[in-house]
Amino acid sequence: MRSLIAEDYVTPEGEFVINMGPQHPSTHGVLHLKLWLNGETVNKVEPHLGYIHRSIEKMSENLSYRNFIFATSRMDYLAAHINNEACALTVEKGLGIEAPPRAKYVRTIISELTRLSSHQLWWGCTGLDLGAVTPFFYAFREREAIMEIMEETCGARLTQNYMVPGGLMVDIHPNFQKRVKEVLTLIKKNFNEYDEILTGNVIFENRTKEVGYLSKEDAISYGVTGPTARASGVSCDIRKWFPYSAYDQVQFNEILDTGGDCYARYMVRMHEMRESVSIIEQLIDNIPEGDYQTKTKAVLKLPKGEFYQRVETPRGELGVYIVSDGAASPYRIKYRSPGFSNLSALPVMAKGGKIGDLVAIMATIDLVIPDIDR
């Protein structure tokens, strides 16, 4: 029989050491957190990465400008369309072309549908992480309707590939507008149920209010973006600051909150879902007729230089940085993924909280591990 090593359990300072993950229900994937506990209180958190590293960036150096986009659907799999859009926009920037207006509108609608479905999954998982199982099924009811639209549009439900350099891969399905409107009606009707089952619950408020506080200064210095940063009062919505696709043609509010706690992050996302619905409503009836794709050469070659494009994914700012040496595939590629920076603020937020708080914080940062570790 092997003997027990005391240091595996307790540090000389009397802290209880626990490895949370890489297989753990609430790390949402293969994230490994090393915890130093004092009873139930978290003294220190150390995220360990590398369990799902597929070197997508290195792989892309050997793929053509048309092909490398498809690998990005496997990064943030809840926002595959938005990842693809970011890459397509970067390549378009390099080629000096623009997508036709029809493609721009459809891209925006699809992006917002993606944001809705991603936030719905997040909402369900947040409930699940806090111990309420039922919200998960409510969230999946609407998400399923959106997935069916995605399936009809591009043939895939999870790792979708629809945005290509120059526009869209194929034109939208004739049913597209009708079905999107149906889904919006369903979602608007069911928002009240979301609030009834989770938002107004006293246990939920106790679990999230004044938990996992992230100050505005910390949010900026850790490079936190997206709803997580906006809940701390940092205005960082790329759709507002650097509009792309058709975002300059719609009216919407950037949701800001100053709470900085889990509840603020929760409320920002809840309001963002309503904003997404409003954005889609403004665009869905006005999709211009015309081409869905600009004509491009069979083999794309970017001119020598560096190109950068950022987009707003449901988790924050996704940046695509391409260095080209004039060949048919990128010389170097780098993704600035939102999840990685957001995760780096986790030790600050979780310090001094309980284990339950750590779970609530991870849920409200909305971690997607393949996005953190590419």
Added chain:
Amino acid sequence: MNIPLLYSLSGLARTIHIWLAGLISNEMLLLTTEMVIMGISLIAFLVLLCFFLGYMERRVAAFMEIRLGPNRVGPKGTLQIVADTVKLLLKEGLTPDLSDKFLFNLAPLIVVITSMLVIAPIAFAKDFQLWDINIGVLYVSSVSSIAVIGILMAGWASNNKYSLLGAMRSGAQIVSYELSVGLSLISIVILSGSLSLSDIVYSQSNGWWIFKGHIPIIISFVIFVVASTAEINRAPFDMAEADQELTGGFNTEYAGMKFAMFLLSEYINLFVVSAIAATIFLGGWMPFHIGGWESFNHIMDYIPSFFWFMGKTFFIIFIIMWFRWTFPRLRVDQLLSLEWKYLLPISMVNTILITVMAIMGWHF
């Protein structure tokens, strides 16, 4: 009060006794035979009950979660739970390498045996009780608290950090919530003047305590349901398991029938606390009567007392399941502050109020 019964379990028990007495003349042997029959039928009843509760929980959960629940194995999915039991029976009863093997295997037995023991003084129907002990309430509250030893043992012996944390949480939780459960029970003991569960049921023949006892008894009923939900480690108080935090807590390392023992005891405990709540607050097997409505009361009397008891129990079981599938989980410090800062002071004041009520005779 004369309650006519068309068919009663006590009559059945008497018939069996007379039949056996005709067969066996030896007094000692007769008693032993009867106890063996009783034990076997009790275990069979509990296993069937747990099958039903497992099925009910899945259907209730599915009903709340806009899905169907089990509906493939057997009619309406009723045999799904049997299939699951067969699966658990066939699984290897794994004992982790570095665990304390003796305690690890003992813990599930302690947990399941204590929850079965608590069944003894419960009156299932009119004059149908395994053991009419004169300190029934005291017996129930003391025996049920032994279960925490089993849970602590399971957490410690598993040699798993999460199990240990879960067990420690569970220890703190059960010991705290025992107090509120005890004080709520005492409120009825004060009013009825007896610790015997059958006496408490008979004291409600002219009205259930929840109707007779005004607002203080309603408060202690609510506290009893909340605190006993916490005591049996069910959501939203399932700190000890807390899948999302502790990956299953004290039963992380258990598999096969050893795990099924914990599951069995969870359902038996659920039944026991609901049965106790039904017995002391909702009149046990007493039918529902409205003063003055003679014909209505007469019709109510025709429903067998066993069904009255089970109906009330399952009503409370449904409420506890409803909690589980709609509430998020509390945090461990909030759980303890709920007990020590709110429930316990309220039940203390409530007990004083009820004592005054009993002295002044302010109840019906």
